[in-house]
Amino acid sequence: xxxxxxxxxxxxxxxxxxxxxPASAQQDFIVVQSTxxxxxxxxxEHILPIFRxxxxxxxxxxxxxxxxxxxxxxxxxxxxxFVHAKPAEEKxxxxxxxxxxxxVMYNDFIIVGPPSDPAxxxxxxxxxxxxxxxxxxxxxxxxxxxxxxxxxxELRLWGDAGVDVDAASGSWYRETGSGMGATLNTGTxxxxxxxxxxxxxxxxxxxxxxxxxVEGDKKMFNQYGIILVSAEKHPNVKTEAGQKFVDWILSxxxxxxxxxxxxxxxxxFFPNAK
Numbered sequence: 001x002x003x004x005x006x007x008x009x010x011x012x013x014x015x016x017x018x019x020x021x022p023a024s025a026q027q028d029f030i031v032v033q034s035t036x037x038x039x040x041x042x043x044x045e046h047i048l049p050i051f052r053x054x055x056x057x058x059x060x061x062x063x064x065x066x067x068x069x070x071x072x073x074x075x076x077x078x079x080x081x082f083v084h085a086k087p088a089e090e091k092x093x094x095x096x097x098x099x100x101x102x103x104v105m106y107n108d109f110i111i112v113g114p115p116s117d118p119a120x121x122x123x124x125x126x127x128x129x130x131x132x133x134x135x136x137x138x139x140x141x142x143x144x145x146x147x148x149x150x151x152x153x154e155l156r157l158w159g160d161a162g163v164d165v166d167a168a169s170g171s172w173y174r175e176t177g178s179g180m181g182a183t184l185n186t187g188t189x190x191x192x193x194x195x196x197x198x199x200x201x202x203x204x205x206x207x208x209x210x211x212x213x214v215e216g217d218k219k220m221f222n223q224y225g226i227i228l229v230s231a232e233k234h235p236n237v238k239t240e241a242g243q244k245f246v247d248w249i250l251s252x253x254x255x256x257x258x259x260x261x262x263x264x265x266x267x268x269f270f271p272n273a274k
Contacts, residue, residue, distance in 0.1 A: 029058035030241045033070075033078035035149055036179035038224070039063035041199040041268050046261040051248050057241050065148030065179065073097060073227075076234035079242035081227040082249075084149035084197075089225045097234070098227035102250055105258050105269040106223045109153055111214035112184075112201060113193040121193070125216040131161040134193055138172040142187030142194045145175025149222075154195045157219060197222055199268035224269070226250070249273070 038044055039061055048059045062072060066083040073081040074097045081098060083089060092098045111130060113122065119139040121130040134141055143165070144151045158165050165173045174192065176183045180200045187194035188210050196204075201212070228246050231237040248254045255271035262268065 028056065029060055030079040030238050030245060031077070032059055032061050032080045032082050032245070033073045034061050034063055034082040035066050035069060035084060036063050036181065037084070037150070037197045037200050038082060040179070040181050041197075041203045042263070043199070043258070043261050043269060047254070047257045050257050051245065051254070055244055055248070057244060059245060063179075065144070065146040065151065067147030067149075067152070073229050076229070076236055079229055079238045080245055081229060082224070084222055084224045085152050086223055086225060088152070089227060093227060096232070097230055099230050101225050101227045102246070103272050103274060104224045104226045104249055105255075105271045105273075106221060107198045107269050108215070108222050109150065109195055109220040110198050110201060110212050111193055111195050112207075112210050113213035114188075114191045115209045115211065116191070117213065118191075119193065122211070122213045124214050127157055127214055127217040127219055128161045130214040131157055131163060135161065135163040135168070135172075138168075140187075140190055140192035141173050142183055142190065142192040143173065143175045144180065144183045145177050146179070148179075150180060150195065150197055153220075153222070157195075160219065202263050202266050202268055223272075 044061055052058055062069070062078065064072070066085045066088065069081060069083050070088055070092055072078055074092065081092065089101050093101050111127070119134040119137045121133050124130040143154060169175060174190070176186050178186065180196055181204065184194055184196060184200070184204050185206060188206065188208055193213065226246055226249055228239070228242050229237045231239045250273040255273055258269050258271045259267065
């Protein structure tokens, strides 16, 4: 009886300390807070096995909107932050939650729309003018509305166009509160225009007759960055393993792995680490 009780108490103690396996096993994985675009595009599925094979470190991705990813990392729920909203990323570092920020890769945002093109924006390269036309015609527009990097960029562009989308919310302007894939599904179902990152659009399998309507404006540039979460502020961070991942992503080999990821011959992300 004493032996069973003692062993049971010991097991509970080990569980509470997270020591049910060898100490080294606790370093065999890291948590990366990232965006739906890096996950849904298939990029991580392509590059993470390469990193794991070389280092033995598993990367577990939490794919949410950039705003939520930053909040999660600021709560210490992750070892690395990999997102696309540079001002918010720089604030994350300035607040002491991250060690430093580095550029990783880029692509661009596009606006896709139905073949009927109710706002007459197909073929436009001036995104501000295109959004103004969508607002003037009150053509349906589906927004993520989730504080993601894409949503942040979209709101900035509406601001440049002088359009108050808060006032239009619920009418022609619809907020899904969902990730990019779900918003594309909802938007195409309602015949709405949608702003998306190009990588998610290329990998999206339910395009139907939808086409890219607006592209090519420099304002639609989409930069991604990576940050090691600060162990000074969040002692549970696996600094050594997390830094290995950051270093690999920024290395020649990691950058090549990103560049090599293509769908139907189309490159989804363009590495630009310095």
